[in-house]
Amino acid sequence: MKDVVVIGAGHIGAAIAMLLSDCGDYRVTVADRSAEQLAALGVSPRVEHRVLDVTDAAALRALLAGKFAVLSAAPYHLTFNVAQAAKAAGAHYLDLTEDVASTRKVKSLAADAQTAFIPQCGLAPGFISIVAADLARHFDVLHDVRLRVGALPKYPSNALNYNLTWSTDGVINEYCEPCEAIVDGLQSQTRALEELEAFALDGVTYEAFNTSGGLGTLCETLAGKVRNLNYRTIRYPGHAAIMKALLNDLRLRDRRELLKDILEHSLPSTLQDVVIVFVTVSGFRSGQLVQETYANKIYARELGGRMVSAIQITTASALCAVLDLLAEGRLPARGFVRQEEIGLAEFLANRFGRAYASAETAARSEVRAPVLAAIA
Numbered sequence: 426m427k428d429v430v431v432i433g434a435g436h437i438g439a440a441i442a443m444l445l446s447d448c449g450d451y452r453v454t455v456a457d458r459s460a461e462q463l464a465a466l467g468v469s470p471r472v473e474h475r476v477l478d479v480t481d482a483a484a485l486r487a488l489l490a491g492k493f494a495v496l497s498a499a500p501y502h503l504t505f506n507v508a509q510a511a512k513a514a515g516a517h518y519l520d521l522t523e524d525v526a527s528t529r530k531v532k533s534l535a536a537d538a539q540t541a542f543i544p545q546c547g548l549a550p551g552f553i554s555i556v557a558a559d560l561a562r563h564f565d566v567l568h569d570v571r572l573r574v575g576a577l578p579k580y581p582s583n584a585l586n587y588n589l590t591w592s593t594d595g596v597i598n599e600y601c602e603p604c605e606a607i608v609d610g611l612q613s614q615t616r617a618l619e620e621l622e623a624f625a626l627d628g629v630t631y632e633a634f635n636t637s638g639g640l641g642t643l644c645e646t647l648a649g650k651v652r653n654l655n656y657r658t659i660r661y662p663g664h665a666a667i668m669k670a671l672l673n674d675l676r677l678r679d680r681r682e683l684l685k686d687i688l689e690h691s692l693p694s695t696l697q698d699v700v701i702v703f704v705t706v707s708g709f710r711s712g713q714l715v716q717e718t719y720a721n722k723i724y725a726r727e728l729g730g731r732m733v734s735a736i737q738i739t740t741a742s743a744l745c746a747v748l749d750l751l752a753e754g755r756l757p758a759r760g761f762v763r764q765e766e767i768g769l770a771e772f773l774a775n776r777f778g779r780a781y782a783s784a785e786t787a788a789r790s791e792v793r794a795p796v797l798a799a800i801a
Contacts, residue, residue: 427752430489430516431455432479432507433498434462437521437547437591440733440741441496444777445748446471447729456488479506489514493752496744497521500594504544505530512538517751517758519744521547523599523638535761541751543762546744548700548736549574549656550641551764552781555772556704556719557643558765563717564708567651572640573633573703575659576736578695579724585668586661588695590736593685599658600668601678602637605644607654612644615655618669623662626703626720633657634665642763659701696725700735702781721781742780749775 429445431438434457445451446469456477457463463474479485479499489495489510494517497507501524508531511518517540522528528544535542545551553572561567578588589596603614621634639656647654671677677684700723707716725734747767750756755771773782 426450426452427493428452428454428491429748430492430495431498432495432503433457433500434459434466434474435498435592436734436737437740438498439466440728440737441498441744442466442469442472443729443731443733444741444745448776450752451748454488454492456485479503479510482506482510485510486513489516492516494519494748496748498744500592501527501598502594504528505534508534508542508544511540511542515540517541517543519543519546519747519751521545521551521740521744523547523550523595525602525605525638528642532761539759541756541758541760541762543747543751543756543764545641545764546747547740548576548702548743549639551747552739552743552772553639553656553702553704554641554643554764555767555769556702557706558646559769560704560706560717560719561647561651564706564710564715566709567647567706568708568714569653569706570643570647570651570655571653571705572643572656573659573701574639574656575631575633575701576739577659577661577699577701579697579699580695581661583692584663585692586664587692588698589689589692590695590698590734591740593689596688597681597684599636599638600672601681604635604637604656605640606635606656607644607647607651610649610652612648618665618672620655620657621665622657626701627722630662631659631701632662632665633659641765643765646763646765659703696732696734698735699724700739723781738780742777746772746775746778749777 429451431441434455442453442455446453454473456475458478460476495511497520501522504522504527508518531544576590600617606613606615615635619635623632636658702721704719723735772778
């Protein structure tokens with residue numbers, strides 16, 4: 426049995442602790458500065474609670490000493506604190522951050538590390554990169570790689586057509602920071618909330634727009650190999666226009682704590698959500714222009730006797746699957762590990778990764794030239 430530490434007792438941290446403790450192969454310590462958050466986790470014989478502020482470097486290093494791995498479900502601005510402590514303690518490090526700057530810092534730490542540093546182990550970035558890399562390997566020449574992901578309420582009931590399903594800090598960050606892309610073969614930066622597009626899936630109309638961080642390290646991995654690469658977040662129509670008004674016209678991008686307060690006191694959270702994963706890759710194979718698409722919808726459902734949201738399932742399961750693969754020796758045990766190094770089949774065969782494979786709808790389709798783009 427391996428000892429691991431989960432940093433953060435919020436929705437995602439709680440789901441990670443539940444999955445790992447229920448499987449019987451991990452002893453879990455959950456650390457959070459809030460005793461109230463920890464108490465909300467309930468009591469489990471294989472889960473220890475520890476009140477700890479991760480900005481206390483000495484206390485964090487002491488907690489990680491002798492542990493197999495630390496899994497960070499903390500806000501993105503605490504990522505580097507946890508990574509530094511993991512390196513000092515000699516523990517493997519995994520996180521869920523979408524923040525590009527934080528990941529670059531983690532990568533620099535990993536250069537001479539004796540343990541593995543595997544950031545961005547969630548849904549997007551994370552699973553989405555695994556899917557895109559798998560599809561890309563089927564082509565002799567890549568043209569376009571389009572990644573679309575959304576965590577949405579099943580029953581939208583406000584002007585934003587949105588409910589809070591994960592970190593408010595994370596949502597605001599991805600709506601504000603520059604977005605990486607490859608455009609006409611060149612690595613580029615685009616603006617968040619721009620390049621709005623509309624599409625329909627299973628009879629439902631959605632919009633998608635640029636957001637930061639979803640590509641993970643794919644821009645580096647596919648540089649010089651693809652014509653166009655981009656990531657966009659899926660929402661119901663009208664969401665982007667309202668967010669642009671809040672961030673730009675009311676200048677709340679410069680007052681993020683105020684925006685966070687507004688959203689958290691105006692938008693209710695929900696467990697009734699759906700996660701949409703939609704990846705389209707086109708290019709040449711055996712001299713023919715071909716498109717392949719992966720589409721998947723994951724819904725909230727009951728796990729371990731309690732109702733768990735789709736975003737909890739997808740994010741926590743992805744990180745737990747990567748941890749399992751690392752523990753089984755299927756991933757490099759030292760240095761920086763990219764998500765796209767993980768095989769899709771191996772991920773989906775994992776006991777935690779099967780949360781994606783057993784989703785309500787999943788499809789991979791192929792269309793020969795002329796290519797019919799699912800998203801304009």
